[in-house]
Amino acid sequence: MILDGRTAEAIDEAARVLRAGGLVAFPTETVYGLGADAGSDSAVAGIFAAKGRPSDHPLIVHVAAGPKGTEALSRFAQPLPPFAQKLVQAFWPGPLTLIVTRQPGVGTAAAGGQDTIGLRCPAHPVAQALLAACAEHGVPGLAGPSANRFGRVSPTTALHVHEEFGDDLLVLDGGPCAVGIESTIVDCSRGAPVLLRPGAISRVQIEAATGERLQDRDTLAAPDPRASGTLEAHYAPNAKVRLMDARAIQTGLDVLGASAAHIAVWARSVPRSRSARVIQRRMPDDAAACAQQLFAVLRELDAQGVKLIWVETPPDTGEWEGVRDRLQRAAAA
Numbered sequence: 001m002i003l004d005g006r007t008a009e010a011i012d013e014a015a016r017v018l019r020a021g022g023l024v025a026f027p028t029e030t031v032y033g034l035g036a037d038a039g040s041d042s043a044v045a046g047i048f049a050a051k052g053r054p055s056d057h058p059l060i061v062h063v064a065a066g067p068k069g070t071e072a073l074s075r076f077a078q079p080l081p082p083f084a085q086k087l088v089q090a091f092w093p094g095p096l097t098l099i100v101t102r103q104p105g106v107g108t109a110a111a112g113g114q115d116t117i118g119l120r121c122p123a124h125p126v127a128q129a130l131l132a133a134c135a136e137h138g139v140p141g142l143a144g145p146s147a148n149r150f151g152r153v154s155p156t157t158a159l160h161v162h163e164e165f166g167d168d169l170l171v172l173d174g175g176p177c178a179v180g181i182e183s184t185i186v187d188c189s190r191g192a193p194v195l196l197r198p199g200a201i202s203r204v205q206i207e208a209a210t211g212e213r214l215q216d217r218d219t220l221a222a223p224d225p226r227a228s229g230t231l232e233a234h235y236a237p238n239a240k241v242r243l244m245d246a247r248a249i250q251t252g253l254d255v256l257g258a259s260a261a262h263i264a265v266w267a268r269s270v271p272r273s274r275s276a277r278v279i280q281r282r283m284p285d286d287a288a289a290c291a292q293q294l295f296a297v298l299r300e301l302d303a304q305g306v307k308l309i310w311v312e313t314p315p316d317t318g319e320w321e322g323v324r325d326r327l328q329r330a331a332a333a
Helices: 008-019 040-050 067-076 083-092 126-138 159-170 203-210 246-259 287-303 317-333
Strands: 002-004 024-026 031-035 060-062 095-100 116-120 169-172 183-185 195-196 242-245 263-265 278-281 308-310
Touching: 002 008, 002 040, 002 159, 008 024, 008 126, 008 169, 024 126, 024 159, 031 040, 031 126, 060 263, 060 287, 067 116, 067 126, 083 095, 159 169, 159 287, 203 317, 242 246, 246 263, 246 308, 278 287, 287 308, 287 317, 308 317
Parallel strands: 002 169, 024 169, 060 116, 095 183, 242 308, 263 278, 263 308
Antiparallel strands: 024 031, 095 116, 183 195
């Protein structure tokens, strides 16, 4: 069931379901999340079951802005190091997740059993309205991975979520997601900031906010904590994704000629094909616009029944890092 998340009635109904231990899909500025009461291990178990997600693969806990969010932060996390506090001040609400040391006995299931937990304060007004309503009734935060089956393409519209889970799940519709790829994840649990997953907030922005250099995850003595969306293969459509430069795409189409079929191309260049059965979509030249479209395009092309999706490799620059990361993981599946 899809409800208009901009109405008070829909927020109240969703908060009621969540207080009762149920699941609700809700919009954020990044992607739609599949939410449950992060303080209830039994409610969180429902997320793992619905997604088919391993229970040791941690979830991100979403908290409200303002005093209720500060309360939730203290409930789930031990005191933050100064650089993490600077990131909160600079980017919350927004598309940034912090991995922090967890308070013992709280959010165990959401943390995948680890001593660390991922926390985020989303910027979407529907998400904030829902989080505020939940906090008023004793639900301090919502565990909220992307609202799709585990390992598949993330949803950026309410209809995408409905296509994944059908009529049994309550979905708050907040329109298409503005960012379109999941949040940047920074590990703050090892005494220095470490980038675990790139996103809309860049390395340069993180370093400017903290006044510290991002550390190389491979040089730290302690291993990375497990975190959402960091598996090698992830975000995958049914079709096989291949990253190729513009010349390789054109060469492939030339070799196949008029017999090319079951292929889709998403590229900034405009390749020529002698086959009318090749589906082509134009990739934006702007990294932020490309990120906003990425998952919707993969879902659309998958729905066309293609076997292969050839994607022009994004530029090797900082603003494209989040898009490159998602496409590389999709291609690895």
